[in-house]
Amino acid sequence: MAKEKKEAIFAPTGLKNSNNGKIDKSVDLPDVTKKKHDDLGLSDEDVVKMFELMYLQRRFEERAMQMYQKGKFGGFLHLYIGQEAVSTGTVFALNDDDDIITAYRDHGWGLVRGVTAKEGMAELYGKVTGCSKGKGGSMHFAKAENHFWGGYGIVGGHIPIGGGIAFANKYKENDRVTACFLGDGAVDQGSLHETLNMSQLWKLPCIYVVENNGYSMGTAASRHTVGEIHERAKGYGMKSAVFNGMDAFTVYENMKEISDDVRKEGLPYFVEVRTYRYRGHSMSDPGTYRTKEELQEYQKIDPIERMKSYLLDEKIIKQDKIDEIQDGIEDEVLEAIDFAEESDFPDDDALYEDMFTGTPYIHDKQ
Amino acid sequence: MAELQFREAIREAIDEEMSQDENIFIMGEEVAEYDGAYKVTEGLLDKYGLKRVIDTPISELGFAGIGVGAAMNGLRPIVEFMTWNFAVLAADQILNHASKVKYMLGGQVSVPIVFRGPNASAGQLGATHSVAYDSMYAQFPGLAVIYPSEPDDAKGLLKSAIRNDDPVIFMESEQMYGLKGEVSEEDDYTIEIGKAKVKREGDDVTVVATGKMYHIAKQAANQLAKDDVEVELIDPRTIKPFDIETVIKSVKKTNRCVIVDEAHPFGGMASEAGFLIQREAFDYLDAPVQRVTLPDVSAPFSKKLFDLWLPDAKQVIDAVNAVTYRN
Ligand SMILES: Cc1ncc(C[n+]2csc(CCOP(=O)(O)OP(=O)(O)O)c2C)c(N)n1
Numbered sequence: 172m173a174k175e176k177k178e179a180i181f182a183p184t185g186l187k188n189s190n191n192g193k194i195d196k197s198v199d200l201p202d203v204t205k206k207k208h209d210d211l212g213l214s215d216e217d218v219v220k221m222f223e224l225m226y227l228q229r230r231f232e233e234r235a236m237q238m239y240q241k242g243k244f245g246g247f248l249h250l251y252i253g254q255e256a257v258s259t260g261t262v263f264a265l266n267d268d269d270d271i272i273t274a275y276r277d278h279g280w281g282l283v284r285g286v287t288a289k290e291g292m293a294e295l296y297g298k299v300t301g302c303s304k305g306k307g308g309s310m311h312f313a314k315a316e317n318h319f320w321g322g323y324g325i326v327g328g329h330i331p332i333g334g335g336i337a338f339a340n341k342y343k344e345n346d347r348v349t350a351c352f353l354g355d356g357a358v359d360q361g362s363l364h365e366t367l368n369m370s371q372l373w374k375l376p377c378i379y380v381v382e383n384n385g386y387s388m389g390t391a392a393s394r395h396t397v398g399e400i401h402e403r404a405k406g407y408g409m410k411s412a413v414f415n416g417m418d419a420f421t422v423y424e425n426m427k428e429i430s431d432d433v434r435k436e437g438l439p440y441f442v443e444v445r446t447y448r449y450r451g452h453s454m455s456d457p458g459t460y461r462t463k464e465e466l467q468e469y470q471k472i473d474p475i476e477r478m479k480s481y482l483l484d485e486k487i488i489k490q491d492k493i494d495e496i497q498d499g500i501e502d503e504v505l506e507a508i509d510f511a512e513e514s515d516f517p518d519d520d521a522l523y524e525d526m527f528t529g530t531p532y533i534h535d536k537q
Numbered sequence: 538m539a540e541l542q543f544r545e546a547i548r549e550a551i552d553e554e555m556s557q558d559e560n561i562f563i564m565g566e567e568v569a570e571y572d573g574a575y576k577v578t579e580g581l582l583d584k585y586g587l588k589r590v591i592d593t594p595i596s597e598l599g600f601a602g603i604g605v606g607a608a609m610n611g612l613r614p615i616v617e618f619m620t621w622n623f624a625v626l627a628a629d630q631i632l633n634h635a636s637k638v639k640y641m642l643g644g645q646v647s648v649p650i651v652f653r654g655p656n657a658s659a660g661q662l663g664a665t666h667s668v669a670y671d672s673m674y675a676q677f678p679g680l681a682v683i684y685p686s687e688p689d690d691a692k693g694l695l696k697s698a699i700r701n702d703d704p705v706i707f708m709e710s711e712q713m714y715g716l717k718g719e720v721s722e723e724d725d726y727t728i729e730i731g732k733a734k735v736k737r738e739g740d741d742v743t744v745v746a747t748g749k750m751y752h753i754a755k756q757a758a759n760q761l762a763k764d765d766v767e768v769e770l771i772d773p774r775t776i777k778p779f780d781i782e783t784v785i786k787s788v789k790k791t792n793r794c795v796i797v798d799e800a801h802p803f804g805g806m807a808s809e810a811g812f813l814i815q816r817e818a819f820d821y822l823d824a825p826v827q828r829v830t831l832p833d834v835s836a837p838f839s840k841k842l843f844d845l846w847l848p849d850a851k852q853v854i855d856a857v858n859a860v861t862y863r864n
């Protein structure tokens with residue numbers, strides 16, 4: 172019997188063909204933790220500090236965006252806005268000498284791991300006072316002395332490097348855990364799968380965390396990857412978890428449990444954190460692949476607003492203290508902009524510096 | 538002649554070829570629903586549908602290889618890389634497979650595939666997004682490498698590339714996509730792969746440059762003309778096969794040559810062309826051949842260092858002054 176032939180179609184379709192105006196949320200968020208901060212082992216000061224850190228990330232980037240739009244610096248600018256609970260919950264859960272590595276959406280990660288607002292802003296401006304001496308820019312914030320190994324611009328490129336940092340920690344028997352963050356888009360790179368296999372095989376103390384923010388550039392997660400991301404772990408016999416990344420306590424609780432387990436068992440973990448990016452992929456993104464309504468759904472559960480309400484509801488601090496913190500951070504960011512503007516560009520000689528640790532093997536230098 | 542942007546010229550080439558041959562399809566990151574990261578493929582999804590305009594995950598190795606397999610099995614894929622800097626991940630498929638399959642299997646199969654996308658730097662995008670890969674691919678047998686500088690070249694050469702029965706590396710530039718130029722309206726306009734074009738005639742010095750560097754060289758030539766130095770500007774358009782005959786003919790006239798190459802200095806187009814010139818035209822040279830390339834360091838982010846890093850018209854003028862003993 173002749174089958175009716177349908178035209179072959181390969182990639183799944185998205186916005187243009189489906190959704191009929193309904194809000195098609197790109198990531199489903201699991202429930203947040205019900206525990207209060209003291210149940211989680213966090214002090215009042217910790218919670219205030221968490222709020223400060225999240226607010227710093229937010230204002231740093233909002234101001235950076237303004238400066239970018241004023242043409243103060245060029246290059247890419249991938250904003251982490253919306254995802255701050257992930258970085259913040261994580262640094263509180265990890266030990267200070269545990270290692271962190273991430274992709275190019277890295278400003279928040281730098282700021283929670285000791286890149287100062289000044290060093291960060293100066294890096295965006297390409298100044299010699301930047302955390303990477305102006306050599307890296309937005310995509311390559313780093314603070315190696317604080318075990319923040321930096322942001323990387325090739326999607327998936329840093330995943331095996333995270334495994335390698337964990338390898339060295341196991342080799343040195345130093346009990347450090349590595350947390351390697353990647354986007355949902357990076358899940359599709361072969362490097363992840365090679366690294367997961369070797370990590371389980373070699374028992375590397377590494378947590379691979381997918382920050383599923385719903386999109387890989389203009390492509391919704393459901394259009395670029397199959398199944399549930401966290402279930403990829405099954406194929407490698409690896410432990411896994413999926414949790415809400417719009418709430419710092421939830422991130423903290425889960426990352427604490429997971430890092431304790433990795434440290435104790437000496438085995439890797441694969442984690443999917445569901446979150447959302449409010450801004451475009453980079454600065455030139457028209458954002459036509461999602462609706463305003465969808466974005467607003469997530470902004471309603473903003474992690475910073477949530478934390479602010481918590482501080483007030485639990486009477487940890489009063490509104491005037493919150494205002495004071497916010498004003499302080501605002502000043503810190505504005506000072507960082509002044510600092511970046513006033514700092515020098517690197518000397519011409521710097522072009523040839525930092526290529527090599529030893530003898531600089533530079534061909535045909537003119 | 539019609540005035541088109543570079544991106545439009547490329548789109549026309551793809552569109553015309555796709556409309557003539559059902560076996561041609563295009564795939565890559567964001568090429569379909571997003572209309573292309575640089576809007577090169579804008580409108581093609583609407584015209585050709587989901588079967589032939591295909592969004593891929595960020596899996597360069599995978600989709601490049603799927604392209605190679607599909608090409609072996611009778612299709613004619615156009616694989617777009619968001620930039621050639623990301624095609625590094627697909628290097629195994631391009632270098633170990635696309636370029637070698639036919640030879641390894643004693644000629645039993647062909648791999649008619651075009652890998653295309655922007656090459657080299659596009660402003661301050663840092664070390665991993667700024668490398669010119671044309672010379673690197675040219676080192677491998679089995680591939681043609683095209684890096685045109687103007688919309689007309691782009692259209693004619695891309696059509697030829699798509700019709701070619703072997704793998705072609707086709708390079709563009711993020712910074713040239715908006716560049717306008719006259720494009721032939723000739724029906725079925727193609728340009729033979731491997732033919733340089735003398736784009737400016739002059740008697741004093743031969744300057745060879747393609748891709749983005751062609752425009753730098755052109756600026757330098759205009760500047761030098763004010764000082765009565767007449768540059769003969771040759772755009773090879775194709776890195777491989779390299780049209781050395783056209784260059785030699787010019788060098789025999791001008792007796793001097795500067796090659797501008799966007800790659801790092803070691804073993805690039807500049808060194809290859811320089812070698813061939815000394816072998817074929819040694820007795821005609823009045824000065825050693827000079828080159829302008831990137832320095833042998835990675836791209837810095839900082840604007841100041843980046844500007845120092847990227848070849849500019851002044852460097853070309855200095856090199857011309859060196860070969861004409863004007864300094
Ligand atoms: C190998 C490679 N391919 C493509 C790109 C271009 N690119 C940069 S970011 C990106 C999307 C990545 O999305 P995701 O991993 O979800 O991270 P997010 O941007 O959401 O943080 C793409 C396609 C790249 N930088 N590297």
Ligand SMILES: [Mg+2]
Nearest residue numbers: 354355386387
């Ligand atoms: Mg994403």
